[in-house]
Amino acid sequence: METTRRERIDRGLKVRTEGIYALSSFEEIIYLVGPRLVLIAGFLLLPLILGLAPYWKRVVNIMCVYAILALAFDFLANYVGLVCLGGALFVGVGGYLAAIFNVYLTLPFYLSIPLATVCGAALCTAIILPCLPLRGVYFAIVTLMYPILFSRIIEALNILGGTNGISGIDSFPGEYIEQYMIIVAMLAALFGMRRLVSQDVGLVLRGVKDNDQSIRASGINVTSIKSLAVFIAALMGCFGGAYIAHLYMWAGLSLFALDFSIIPIAAVVMGGGGTLIGAVIGSLILVPLSEFLRFFGTFRIVIYCIILVAFIVLKSEGLMVYLQRKYHQFERVVKV
Amino acid sequence: MEIVVYGVINSVVLALLSLGFALVYSISRLPNFAHGALYITAGYIVWLLLHAAGLPYGVSIGCGILATSLVGALIYRFIIMRIRGMEISEIIGTYAIGLAIIEGLRWGGLRGMTYTLPVFISGSIEMLGVTVDYQRLVIVGAGILFFVALFLFTRLSKIGLALRGIAQDERAAMMLGIDSDMTALISLAIGSGLAGFAAVLLLPLGNIVVEQGYNVLIFAVAVCVIGGLGSWGGTIIASFIIGFAQILTETFVSSHFVMVVALLAIIVTLLIRPSGIFGKQKQLEERV
Amino acid sequence: MSETIILSIRGLSKSFGGLKALVDVGFDVRQGEIYGIIGPNGSGKTTLINCITAFVKPDGGRVFFRDREITRWPAHRIAQAGITRTFQIMRPYHTLPAYKNLIIPLWSPRAKQHGGWRGGGKHGDRDTVAIDILEEIGFERDSRVPYKLAATLPTGYQKRLELARCMALRPEMIFCDEVFSGLSMSEIAGMVPLIEKLKMDGVTLVMVEHRLRELFRVADRVMALNFGEKIAEGAYTEVIEDKQVKEAYLGKEGV
Numbered sequence: 001m002e003t004t005r006r007e008r009i010d011r012g013l014k015v016r017t018e019g020i021y022a023l024s025s026f027e028e029i030i031y032l033v034g035p036r037l038v039l040i041a042g043f044l045l046l047p048l049i050l051g052l053a054p055y056w057k058r059v060v061n062i063m064c065v066y067a068i069l070a071l072a073f074d075f076l077a078n079y080v081g082l083v084c085l086g087g088a089l090f091v092g093v094g095g096y097l098a099a100i101f102n103v104y105l106t107l108p109f110y111l112s113i114p115l116a117t118v119c120g121a122a123l124c125t126a127i128i129l130p131c132l133p134l135r136g137v138y139f140a141i142v143t144l145m146y147p148i149l150f151s152r153i154i155e156a157l158n159i160l161g162g163t164n165g166i167s168g169i170d171s172f173p174g175e176y177i178e179q180y181m182i183i184v185a186m187l188a189a190l191f192g193m194r195r196l197v198s199q200d201v202g203l204v205l206r207g208v209k210d211n212d213q214s215i216r217a218s219g220i221n222v223t224s225i226k227s228l229a230v231f232i233a234a235l236m237g238c239f240g241g242a243y244i245a246h247l248y249m250w251a252g253l254s255l256f257a258l259d260f261s262i263i264p265i266a267a268v269v270m271g272g273g274g275t276l277i278g279a280v281i282g283s284l285i286l287v288p289l290s291e292f293l294r295f296f297g298t299f300r301i302v303i304y305c306i307i308l309v310a311f312i313v314l315k316s317e318g319l320m321v322y323l324q325r326k327y328h329q330f331e332r333v334v335k336v
Numbered sequence: 337m338e339i340v341v342y343g344v345i346n347s348v349v350l351a352l353l354s355l356g357f358a359l360v361y362s363i364s365r366l367p368n369f370a371h372g373a374l375y376i377t378a379g380y381i382v383w384l385l386l387h388a389a390g391l392p393y394g395v396s397i398g399c400g401i402l403a404t405s406l407v408g409a410l411i412y413r414f415i416i417m418r419i420r421g422m423e424i425s426e427i428i429g430t431y432a433i434g435l436a437i438i439e440g441l442r443w444g445g446l447r448g449m450t451y452t453l454p455v456f457i458s459g460s461i462e463m464l465g466v467t468v469d470y471q472r473l474v475i476v477g478a479g480i481l482f483f484v485a486l487f488l489f490t491r492l493s494k495i496g497l498a499l500r501g502i503a504q505d506e507r508a509a510m511m512l513g514i515d516s517d518m519t520a521l522i523s524l525a526i527g528s529g530l531a532g533f534a535a536v537l538l539l540p541l542g543n544i545v546v547e548q549g550y551n552v553l554i555f556a557v558a559v560c561v562i563g564g565l566g567s568w569g570g571t572i573i574a575s576f577i578i579g580f581a582q583i584l585t586e587t588f589v590s591s592h593f594v595m596v597v598a599l600l601a602i603i604v605t606l607l608i609r610p611s612g613i614f615g616k617q618k619q620l621e622e623r624v
Numbered sequence: 625m626s627e628t629i630i631l632s633i634r635g636l637s638k639s640f641g642g643l644k645a646l647v648d649v650g651f652d653v654r655q656g657e658i659y660g661i662i663g664p665n666g667s668g669k670t671t672l673i674n675c676i677t678a679f680v681k682p683d684g685g686r687v688f689f690r691d692r693e694i695t696r697w698p699a700h701r702i703a704q705a706g707i708t709r710t711f712q713i714m715r716p717y718h719t720l721p722a723y724k725n726l727i728i729p730l731w732s733p734r735a736k737q738h739g740g741w742r743g744g745g746k747h748g749d750r751d752t753v754a755i756d757i758l759e760e761i762g763f764e765r766d767s768r769v770p771y772k773l774a775a776t777l778p779t780g781y782q783k784r785l786e787l788a789r790c791m792a793l794r795p796e797m798i799f800c801d802e803v804f805s806g807l808s809m810s811e812i813a814g815m816v817p818l819i820e821k822l823k824m825d826g827v828t829l830v831m832v833e834h835r836l837r838e839l840f841r842v843a844d845r846v847m848a849l850n851f852g853e854k855i856a857e858g859a860y861t862e863v864i865e866d867k868q869v870k871e872a873y874l875g876k877e878g879v
Binding site: 200203204206207210211215217218219220221222 | 718719724729
């Protein structure tokens with residue numbers, strides 16, 4: 001009786017280029033470098049292409065911000081094993097700090113954004129610290145609560161502008177700076193993270209997810225490592241928040257909104273968790289989608305959640321993993 | 337004196353809200369971040385049955401609680417069961433479901449001030465020099481009765497014992513023939529029913545507002561973390577601690593900080609005694 | 625084997641609920657020796673290692689390492705001081721190749737101090753050291769073995785990887801939790817020279833073992849545990865002939 005099964009084999013091109021740096025042909029070089037070049041070039045050319053459609057410039061900016069947030073989530077959840085349910089915390093802290101530096105302390109944007117990023121990250125790491133020695137579910141609980149806590153406090157005490165927020169933040173001097181700053185930041189974050197996770201320190205960070213007992217037994221303080229991971233993610237998130245504050249020239253309670261927590265998660269799940277590039281791809285799809293859904297009001301959150309749950313339940317590996325598989329391997333049916 | 341009376345009432349309220357979450361977590365290790373959403377769903381269902389379908393109040397309440405249990409069971413059967421065991425997916429999954437329900441209700445129905453449930457008995461009574469309305473008395477009474485009933489149920493009935501068995505040691509219970517999936521389903525159904533029970537008792541006190549979904553979740557999680565994830569006794573004691581802390585804050589500081597108290601309590605607990613008051617979870621130690 | 629005492633345990637106790645896993649256990653380990661710990665299943669051997677290396681908090685007792693009390697130290701600090709351990713249930717880093725598993729101990733502060741390599745985070749350096757260590761423990765350098773995913777290695781190699789993980793820290797002591805278990809005779813034959821080499825390099829070994837014959841070949845002194853209590857200590861031949869030890873293993877009728 002004949003049965004068939006599907007077999008997946010690496011493409012010849014992949015095998016030839018695997019782990020070897022002596023690439024002998026143009027074809028192989030393009031195979032390896034091609035996708036990355038397309039990505040980088042595509043993003044860098046985007047502002048020029050969109051010179052014709054100003055509305056979409058804003059969308060691209062927001063999309064890059066969400067891509068950075070999604071990268072942070074992917075890193076924390078799939079590489080270090082910490083599920084962050086409240087990315088809005090980083091955005092809010094970064095945004096409000098940028099507002100404080102810019103409006104109250106009258107620092108220019110090229111100082112307020114870096115300062116907000118670093119100080120915000122330090123602050124966020126410090127307040128998340130208590131739950132780091134504990135199991136993962138506590139991290140999820142704490143990150144879930146903080147954005148809600150902060151927004152309630154600001155509202156209740158009517159500090160930092162209360163429900164009106166802080167307005168009068170400087171905008172960027174020139175549209176190209178506005179666009180390229182975030183695009184370059186996003187590309188830097190993407191390739192930076194990819195580099196980081198394959199460095200030695202990246203291996204230690206990944207070890208936390210796999211087996212943190214072993215890390216302890218190797219003489220490394222797991223809590224310190226986790227704080228490092230949170231700090232890195234917080235840097236990315238706070239930068240996004242600071243950028244948004246300058247983009248909209250306003251910092252308000254909406255910086256702690258659910259969108260900033262949920263869309264990155266949905267983007268990562270859709271794009272493929274654990275691939276980093278999947279986070280960017282996911283944002284590429286979801287953010288323009290959310291623009292269309294703006295008409296529906298808060299219903300769009302329902303849509304994100306449904307997409308999210310669908311992807312999780314169907315155990316879909318995500319788009320990126322699927323695409324990678326197609327790129328690197330081909331399938332054929334074999335008789336057994 | 338007022339503080340004592342209101343403190344007790346608030347504590348029982350918190351305990352009612354939290355038990356659903358505590359139960360589900362202790363039995364099936366599932367953090368049910370959709371707990372708040374189920375609370376609101378119950379209120380909405382009862383309102384629909386009462387006003388749109390015109391059923392009598394008692395029937396609406398009964399059906400509402402059962403319907404919420406059913407929703408919980410369905411959520412487990414079709415969504416959570418498939419992602420069991422993957423902690424990251426479980427957390428994201430229940431959170432997303434909860435969010436979808438709450439925001440869906442916000443968009444599709446519950447907006448503004450028009451949704452209320454009537455109180456069971458109107459009027460108030462003077463007790464120990466403090467004016468307390470009947471509804472709150474009913475809450476305390478029903479709450480205490482319920483805790484006693486739950487206590488007896490888990491010690492005397494077969495299903496209750498099975499639930500406790502799984503809560504203590506899942507593998508051993510499975511070897512004794514207790515089906516882990518079925519038990520998790522039942523525990524989520526019961527947890528949802530509890531959320532519904534709390535909802536029908538508490539919602540008449542105010543309006544049905546979607547924000548309550550988030551509040552309930554936060555309070556429930558706060559109480560459970562402080563009492564110790566996995567300990568029912570700890571949950572009740574923690575309810576009293578936070579309950580009184582909140583009343584004190586409300587009296588002496590301002591009512592805005594009620595939520596903040598709960599959240600700060602979590603942080604303080606994690607700093608001082610991470611496993612909570614009666615926590616049985618060995619969060620740092622693991623059998624190697 | 626010198627006479628200096630490197631590790632001192634006094635009165636170590638641990639209960640899990642009603643179960644007494646360790647009852648007032650005390651012993652000394654001399655520098656450079658191989659100290660065996662034997663006992664039937666459930667006698668508390670692994671709990672003993674866990675308590676000493678702080679993966680489980682003991683209820684009572686004190687632990688001294690080179691005259692410093694380390695009882696309350698956290699696990700990573702103890703590892704950093706030079707006491708390492710293997711895990712009975714091995715959990716290598718699944719997604720990484722074998723030699724990359726060693727990057728993590730090589731990244732720790734202790735390896736930077738004692739490693740004998742330049743350090744500083746350059747990719748190449750740690751990789752080379754990792755491959756060198758693997759060669760020391762018997763992974764053939766030129767084969768694909770060091771590059772295979774750790775989870776796909778056979779048991780003998782995984783056990784050796786565990787030891788390599790400890791060795792990467794250039795430790796003073798290694799607690800070996802049943803390193804011989806699950807190995808075939810030829811794999812054990814490969815392990816024993818490794819153990820002897822470690823001893824020659826000056827590492828003190830405490831070996832919890834179930835396979836007595838292999839332990840006999842390497843151990844200098846041995847302690848026997850039963851139901852969490854120490855019932856015998858001394859040279860291997862004496863302990864094995866001890867009546868209580870025989871009863872513990874074989875039961876009263878079997879003696």
